[in-house]
Amino acid sequence: MRSASELPANASPAAAEPIPQPKGLPWLGNLLQLPKDRLAQTLLETSRQFPQGLYQLDFAGRRVPFVYSADLVAELCDETRFRKLIGPPLSFLRAGAGDGLFTAHQDEPNWGKAHRILLPAFSQRAMKGYFDVMLDVANALADKWARQGPDADIPVADDMTRLTLDTISLAGFGYRFDSFNTPELHPFLAAMVGVLSEAMGKLTRLPLKDRFMREHHRRFEHDVAAMHQLVDEVIRARRQAKDGGIGASDLLGLMLNARDPLSDQPLDDTNIRFQVITFLIAGHETTSGLLTFALYMLLRHPAVLAQAYAEVDRVLPGDTVPQYAHLAQLDVIERVLKETLRLWPTAPSFGVAPYEDTRIGGRYAIRKDQRVVTVLLALHRDPAVWDRPEAFDIDRFLPENEAKLHPHAYKPFGNGERACIGRQFALTEAKLALAVILQRFALSDPYDYGFHIKETLTLKPDGFRLRARLRHARERLSVATPSRTEAVTQDDAEGALAGGGEPMHVLYGGSLGTCQDIAEQLAATASRAGFDAKVAPLDTIADALPQRGTLVVVAATYNGRAPDSARTLEARLDAADALTRQATGLRYAVLGCGNSQWPAFQAFPKRVEAMLAAAGAHAIVPRGEADGNAGFDAAVDAWTRSLWSALGARQTHADGPSVRVDYVAPDALRAAMLPPAARAMTVLANEELVSDATGLWDFTREAPRGPTRHLTVQLPDDVTYATGDHLAVYPRNADDRVDAAIARLALEADALVTLTARHAHVRHLPLNQPVSVRQLLRDFVELQDTATVRDITALHAATRCPFTRGQLAVWLEGDDAAERFDQDIQAPHVSVLDLLIRLPAIELTLEAFLARLGPMRPRFYSIASSARVSPGVAALTVGTVSGPAWSGVGTYRGTASNYLMTLRAGAEIAAAVRTPNPPFAPDVDAHKPMVLIGAGTGIAPFRGFLEERAAQQAAGEAVATSLLCFGCRHPEHDFLYRDTLRAWEDAGLVRVFPAYSCVAEHPHRFVQHALWDAREAVWAAFDAGATLYVCGDGRAMAPAVRDTLIRMHQARYGSDLATASGWLTAQMQSGRYRQDVFN
Structure with missing residues (x-):
């Protein structure tokens, strides 16, 4: 039986339970009951009236559900069912921020383009690069406080705004506001506050009334123009630099020079302006609020403040200059920030809308495209999740406690792909700022500040002042031992190596050699550290686990399954007999490699980890995740250091000649x-x-x-x-x-x-x-x-x-x-x-x-021939990679493709046959048709499939007609194997549905368009037992094909997105949808 939330979109609305709603006024509903200057707080107070976890407000006929139950929010965060919706008041900011990352609609091309271009600017490696800028600005703040003296009243929100604005502008755009050298806030901030305030005001005004607020409109337009003028100046200064901005790798440098890896297009000048405005607003406003709230919370909770001082004195004793490595040791400060964001998320809500009519909680109907708002202030206080929800308790975020939290109970940075791209930047900046403040100053609140919140689109304490006195040496905690970073990373540290001849099994599971290379580097270092280290494939433990010593695993996932060197082990895991073995005397560590862009990222490493844990082996360090999409080398290095630290060994001469x-x-x-x-x-x-x-x-x-x-x-x-x-x-x-x-x-x-x-x-x-x-x-x-x-x-x-x-x-x-x-x-x-x-x-x-x-x-190349036709001869379809080198010097030629292109008959190559995992082979039953989908050289395996069917037909077997959706540029240019396919089509073996990306008058530009046009034939083939095969580009083509198949299911059955997506997932799991894709 399926749950009510899975009911089809056309289920009877009468069966749904009405969403509770506070009493409102005729015609106006609840519109006038929402004060613009405390809207978020009112939503929190209203939530306490409705234990159901949601309620509905009527904005003069427009009903909007507000949700705070973690279980219901979990459904809203399902991105197969809901998408982010840019509605009021956020949509009012589009006058200034346009289709920037924060205000772009889900289907606007510039959102995806900018997101892909700017992601590298927020990697862990990038954070390390920003550190010195962050420290420079934090020191400017501290120097200002020191100059003012211990009796100065410090306007906390204003100074945190100066701090965060200067940080994002300097780190992101190379522009100095020099906010700490002027008594007044920068005019950009006044204009920004005016824009944010007017956006909130429009939310609570009737459209008719708003039409007559001409002075408000004039001020709004003036403020937007002022913001645009500053941003244009920032961009112009960069363009007029000596190198025109070329080579700069900050945010603005990426915007001006980088190209979208998917479309190969740059950002246009208008969108660059919108992105700069977006980051100047979002990059400082929420973080300044977080720091202001955090300082207030510390002063209201002296025991936590004492913990924070003790931690800073341990990590940064005396006048130690903070380094990036120190941040990882600031556990108390990190928990202070997390708990502050729980109670006072500075961006207090986010809105989504369903792709189709649906229900949440099994009983509350939500219409297609209806806006639904998650109330973070209430979600983070959901009594079903949080014990003593109003208490400030940083121990909630101790690792053992955080692991027990509901996965959707804490959303301070939003959800999914539209979550805050700058989360790491904000937390890095905030941790460093608090560390510098606490290292240098003793803080006090002489006025016993009464808590008042200022609301625009964000939240921050209003009117909060404190005093800061330079700390005396006698106030500092005395620390006699070196910091953890010094003890681990200092190459000339004293100490014996810890191996002592202990056996170490370093096992790899990979298909392309990367995992094996890492494993051998680990083994080499372990050998120098005194271990008896041996390298082997993961399959060597398929029959028995080592009973003692250390087991280190470096593994990846291939198309959701085990890689080549771990298939036997995976078969044992599938049969569940590997989990019955015991190895209680074994220690282990697992490093998972891969790319987070793929759904199965870390799937197989997690299975290996679970097997070892079930066998009673003891984990040395948590499983590492090396992500080829962001900071792969840094993740490998960090995990390796933690492993050596846990084993008591030092990585000496790791980079010496081998x-x-x-x-x-x-x-x-x-x-x-x-x-x-x-x-x-x-x-x-x-x-x-x-x-x-x-x-x-x-x-x-x-x-x-x-x-x-x-x-x-x-x-x-x-x-x-x-x-x-x-x-x-x-x-x-x-x-x-x-x-x-x-x-x-x-x-x-x-x-x-x-x-x-x-x-x-x-x-x-x-x-x-x-x-x-x-x-x-x-x-x-x-x-x-x-x-x-x-x-x-x-x-x-x-x-x-x-x-x-x-x-x-x-x-x-x-x-x-x-x-x-x-x-x-x-x-x-x-x-x-x-x-x-x-x-x-x-x-x-x-x-x-x-x-x-x-x-x-x-x-690896797909074999483009049939083993039945030519068992001793394999055909390959090889597209060459050649063009101007991205390095700017000479021509880049792909190593393998250009090597193969130059070979003449009689030349020898070194090669090996490899069976894909999971298998990618034609159905052995020729009575069943096949649906083949590919573009360019992705046709290679399908040529082999159809050649095999042609041989079966020639041998007198009855062969079903298969379908081929194939994409290329032009039929007279690169329709690969066109004559052969025509002959097979004439013989009834296949129907070809082409797509031509460079024939303007052709109705189908890409292969997914041809697939949609062929949908009736595809369904007929599928009903006749066909398997769907996809081969080719895994970044754009394969996802587009999956989306088209989901739409086809929706069109045929009237299903919602979740149901259609579930159908496709089921076909993948059953083997009736197979893909062999590459980047």
Whole structure:
């Protein structure tokens, strides 16, 4: 039986229970009962009258439900059912902030574009880069208070506003308000307050009355114009800078220079203005309120204030200058901020609306597009969740207590993808500001401030004053031991290594080599720390867990399932027999790798963690999460440090060379080695599939497709494949890149070297046998991988040239090091070799160069042929990657695709057959049709599927007609395998529904449009038992296809979004929807 909240959208409204509502006035409802200057507080007071967890207010005929029950809010936060709605008073701000991130509607393109462009500016790495700016402004605040003396009355809200405005403007836009050097607040703030106040005023006025408030309208327009004038000045100053703003990696630099990774479009000038206004308002107003509330709460709770002072004195003893690493140790201050935000969330509500008619709580009907408001002041006091909800108790946020909270009971930064993008910025800034204030000042409230809240769109205490006296040395807690950061990270700290010969099993589960590389680095460090460390795939514990020692797991998830090296273990987990084993003498640690853009992020690492816990093993540290979408390296490093700290080992010389290089005579025997686990395979043919696009369309619409090749490869006699398998190809670096490396290192290309491992975990280099320098750099290492901060640190240490050291230091030191690294190195994919060529004074040996390079990784290609037709020959469809280098120097060519493009018949490649997990193979029952959906080279596996069906038909079997929705640019340019598909279509094997992105008159631009047009045929095929297959781009195409399938279900069955989404999820789980996607 399904719950009432899952009832279809057309369920009888009469069956719903009415939402309770306070008594109002005829015609006007509750409109005049809501004072604009205390609206949020009134909503809180009203919520106490309705224990149901929600109520409804009537705004002159427009009824709006207000919700505060955590259980009901959980439903509102389901983004498959509800979306953020920009309604009054927030919508009134669009006159000034337009479609900025805060005020953009859900379906406005600029929201997604700006969100994707600006996300890097709020990563953990970025926070470290902002730290020095934050500290500079916090010190300016403290210096002002010190100058004023102990008897000065400090207007807290005003000074917190100065602090946060200066911080966001300087960190985000390189603009100095210098607020602490002027007695009055900046005019921008007066204009902003006027705009916010008028927005609240319009909320509680009848539209007819508002039409006659002309003076209010004039002031509002004047204030908006004043804000625009300042923002235009900020943008103009940056554009007129010497470099025009190019290279700046702060918020404004990203807005001016970065392009949306999805659409490849920049932000337009109007939207840049709106984004700057958005961040100047949202980036300071709520944080200043948080700090003002927090200082009030500390002064009202002396015991908590004493805890905070003790923590600051421990972490920042004496006159210690705060460092970024100190922030992680400010646990009490973090809990003060969290509890303050619980009681007084400075953005006190957010609104959503359902995509379809629905019910919440199983009984309250909500119409499609009806606005529903979450009242955070009441949610955070929901008595069903919070004990003593009005009490200020920072222990609620101790880790063990926070873990028990209802997952939707605490929403100070909003929800889901529309949650506050600057959350980390605000908390980092607030923690640092409180730490600086408490380190330097003794605080007091001589006036016994009576609590009054000022409401605009945000909340803050009004009229709160305090006094600040410089602390005496005798008031400070004496701390004799080093801080935790010093004890862990100082490379020259004393102490013995802790391994003592204890066994350590370092296991990896991955498909692309990253997890294995991390595992081997961990094992190498552990070996130096005295452990008996061994590296192996996760499948080695499928039958039995180690009974003692330490087990370290580095694992990822592949398409929601286990990666290649953990499939056997996953099968045991699926059978539930792995959980019955015991390993109570084992310690373990798990690092999960992946990308949070994918729904199954961390799915398999969590399963491994649960298995180990169920077996009675003991966790050493919490599971780590390394997210390829944000701060992957930093997360790996942080988790690794916590692991070594817990094990009592130090990570010494972690970045030293991993091999010793002994040069041998050039005429020594040349080593000819293939990469591990690969076989030699012969290229039989290499044909171009794309035709010249000249004259077919205007290339400003979209550039032509690059060269795309059809390769056929002869497999060894003892190697087989199944239709739908992958071929993992081990490429070679291009000759020009190898020659550039050889020339830069002043090596002889034909010189032979012998490599000897300095520890047992060097697997990717040919050891103990002669190999030429050319082959070593061509076959065994990645020359085009993007340089990391660790790489640049090593290069910095490898030069004595002051000028070059200074050039490298900009990515390692200073206010904007992290931002500049992201902008100059990460975004344009600058490699170590690029840096060596660019900076000739760096002195690097071959040994040190190899230590900076990762192993040559395999690239996976879907096999585009049928094993039934050609069991010993595999076909590949390879789209080449080539174009101007993002680094700005020369041309970038994809390592594997350009390697394969140049191969002639008779050439040999190193490759291995790999079966996808989960399987991506045609249905063995030819009587069932298939629905095949793909674009570009995503057609590769489908060519193999249909070739197999053609062979079955030729053998006399009855074969159902399949459907192919295929997208390309133009039918005369890149309709891959068009003639073959036409022949199969004529034979009744397939119906093709094309989409052409560069044919303006064609009705379907993208493959999802063709899918929608074919929906009746798709449903008929599905009813006949078809499986749906999707192959190709995983960032845009695959999500668009999923959305279209959901819409198709809604259109056919009249289902709501949740039901349709559940249907598609069920098809994925049952195997009737399969995808093989790539970025």
